[in-house]
Amino acid sequence: MLRVDVTKQLGEFSLEASFESQGRVTGLFGASGAGKTSLINMIAGLLRPDRGVIALDGETLDDTSKGVHVPPHRRRIGYVFQDARLFPHLNVRQNLDYGRRMNGVTEDAAQFARITDLLDIGHLLDRRPGKLSGGERQRVALGRALLSKPRLLLLDEPLGSLDEGRKEEILPYLVRLRDEGIPMVYVSHDAAELRQLATQIVMLKRGRVTALGGVKVLT
Amino acid sequence: MFDISPAEWTAILLSLRVAVVATLVATPFGIALAWLLARYEFWGKSVIDAVVHLPLVLPPVVTGYLLLLALGRRGLIGAWLADNLGIVFAFRWTGAALACGVMSFPLLVRPIRLSIEAIDRRLEQAASTLGAPPWKVFAGVTLPLALPGVLAGMVLGFAKAIGEFGATITFVSNIPGETQTISSAIYSLIQTPDGDAAAGRLVVVSTVIAMGALIASEWFARRATKRLHGN
Numbered sequence A: 001m002l003r004v005d006v007t008k009q010l011g012e013f014s015l016e017a018s019f020e021s022q023g024r025v026t027g028l029f030g031a032s033g034a035g036k037t038s039l040i041n042m043i044a045g046l047l048r049p050d051r052g053v054i055a056l057d058g059e060t061l062d063d064t065s066k067g068v069h070v071p072p073h074r075r076r077i078g079y080v081f082q083d084a085r086l087f088p089h090l091n092v093r094q095n096l097d098y099g100r101r102m103n104g105v106t107e108d109a110a111q112f113a114r115i116t117d118l119l120d121i122g123h124l125l126d127r128r129p130g131k132l133s134g135g136e137r138q139r140v141a142l143g144r145a146l147l148s149k150p151r152l153l154l155l156d157e158p159l160g161s162l163d164e165g166r167k168e169e170i171l172p173y174l175v176r177l178r179d180e181g182i183p184m185v186y187v188s189h190d191a192a193e194l195r196q197l198a199t200q201i202v203m204l205k206r207g208r209v210t211a212l213g214g215v216k217v218l219t
Numbered sequence B: 001m002f003d004i005s006p007a008e009w010t011a012i013l014l015s016l017r018v019a020v021v022a023t024l025v026a027t028p029f030g031i032a033l034a035w036l037l038a039r040y041e042f043w044g045k046s047v048i049d050a051v052v053h054l055p056l057v058l059p060p061v062v063t064g065y066l067l068l069l070a071l072g073r074r075g076l077i078g079a080w081l082a083d084n085l086g087i088v089f090a091f092r093w094t095g096a097a098l099a100c101g102v103m104s105f106p107l108l109v110r111p112i113r114l115s116i117e118a119i120d121r122r123l124e125q126a127a128s129t130l131g132a133p134p135w136k137v138f139a140g141v142t143l144p145l146a147l148p149g150v151l152a153g154m155v156l157g158f159a160k161a162i163g164e165f166g167a168t169i170t171f172v173s174n175i176p177g178e179t180q181t182i183s184s185a186i187y188s189l190i191q192t193p194d195g196d197a198a199a200g201r202l203v204v205v206s207t208v209i210a211m212g213a214l215i216a217s218e219w220f221a222r223r224a225t226k227r228l229h230g231n
Helices: A036-044 A092-102 A109-118 A134-147 A164-180 A191-197 B006-039 B045-057 B060-071 B076-085 B093-117 B121-129 B134-163 B166-172 B182-189 B196-228
Strands: A002-010 A013-021 A025-029 A051-056 A059-063 A077-080 A152-156 A184-188 A200-205 A208-213
Touching: A002 A036, A013 A036, A013 A200, A025 A036, A025 A191, A036 A077, A036 A152, A036 A184, A077 A134, A077 B121, A092 A109, A092 A134, A092 B134, A109 A134, A109 A164, A134 A164, A164 A184, A164 A191, A184 A191, B006 B045, B006 B093, B006 B134, B006 B182, B006 B196, B045 B060, B045 B093, B060 B076, B060 B093, B060 B166, B093 B134, B093 B166, B121 B134, B134 B196, B166 B182, B182 B196
Parallel strands: A013 A208, A025 A184, A025 A200, A077 A152, A152 A184
Antiparallel strands: A002 A013, A002 A051, A051 A059, A200 A208
16 A cells, blocks of 8 residues: 655755555546656655655655655655656666566566566667667666565556557557556546556545546546 | 996886886776776766876876875875874885876876676677676676776886876885885986986886887777777
C-alpha cells in the first residue's frame, strides 16, 4: 500500500496531494503541468516534500515532522522515465545489469532471461543505447528498472515520447508487466492508456487531487 | 648533428618524469575541485576559482617565488614538512614536479569542470533509483561520462608541465641531473658559446613531445566521444 500526503512549493506552483492506493496499478492522471512528475519524483525520493508523509507498505519513506527522508538508492523503487535515460557509455546488457550490480545481488540468469524475453530485447544486448529505436530504448528502460527488483515501479509517461505506432508496440508489454503483479504508479495524460492499464485512478489538476477511484472516474 | 648527449638525455628524461608525476598527482585533486566547482554553490567559491586560475595570469617567476617562500627549506610550510616529515621540495626534482603541477593546474581543471557541467544529471538520478549510492553514481556514471574532459585536461596539463620554465627555475633552480628540465637546459645552452647545436636538438625533442601529446589528446577525445555517443 502506498500512502502519500505531501505539499511542495515549486516557484509559483503549489502541489498539495493526498491519496492512498491499494491498487495494483495506480493511474496518476492529469494535464501537463498538473504536478504529476513532481509527485512521483517525491515518491522516488528525487524531490523532497516541504511537508508531509510518504509511506510504502508500512515503511515511512518521508516524514518531514520527524525529519525522515530515505534517499532514492535505499527505497527500492524502480523508475521508468519518459526519456528512458539509458546510460550512453554502457551497452544494453550492462544497462540491464546496473541495478543488480549496485545492489550487490548475485546474478540470476533465469530472471534475466525471463525479463529479456518478456520485453523482446534479447537480440539487443550487445548494442549501445545510441543504436536503438525509441521503442527499443523504452523497453530496455523497463527491463532495467524491473531487474533491480523494485517493490514499486514508477512509470512517467513511458509512451510519451513515442509516436502512435510505437505506442501500440509497447502497450502489450506494459499489460504483461501489470499481470506480473508488481505494484505500479503509472503517470499519463492519456485516458485511453490508463483505461487499459490502471486499476485505480488519482486525478490531478493544478497541483490538487480532484478525484479518486476506479477507472470510471476517467469518463 | 642528431647525437643526443648523455647530459641532454638526462634533461629529457627528467622533464618527462617531472611532467608525468605532476600530471598524475594533480589529476585526482583536479577532478575533486572541478566537481566541487561544477556542482556546488558555497561561500568563497569565487575566491577558490580565482586562486586556481592565479598561476595562469601571474608572472611564473612570482608563482615560483611564492612557492619558495611557502615551501622552501626555511619557508612556512617547507620548514615544518622538512623537520617533521622529512619532505623537502626545494632544489629537488619533486619541487620541479610541484611547481609544474601548480602551473598546469588551471589548465587541468577547466576541461574537467566543463565536461562535468555538461553531464545530464538526470542520468545520475536514474542511477540512484536503481540503487546506486552517491559514490557509485560518481564512479560509475559521472566519471566515465566526464572522461573526455579528464583526458583533455590531463594532456593539456602535461603539455604545460613539460614546457614550464619560470616557476620551476625560480623555485628549484637549474641543477643538472636534479632540476634541470628541457626548458632550463635550453636556457643554459643558449647562453653558452657553442651551445646552439645542443639547444637545437632539445628544441626538436620538445617539439616532438608537444606534438605527440596534442595528437594523443585528439585521438583520446575522439575515441571517448565515440564511446559516449553509443557507437
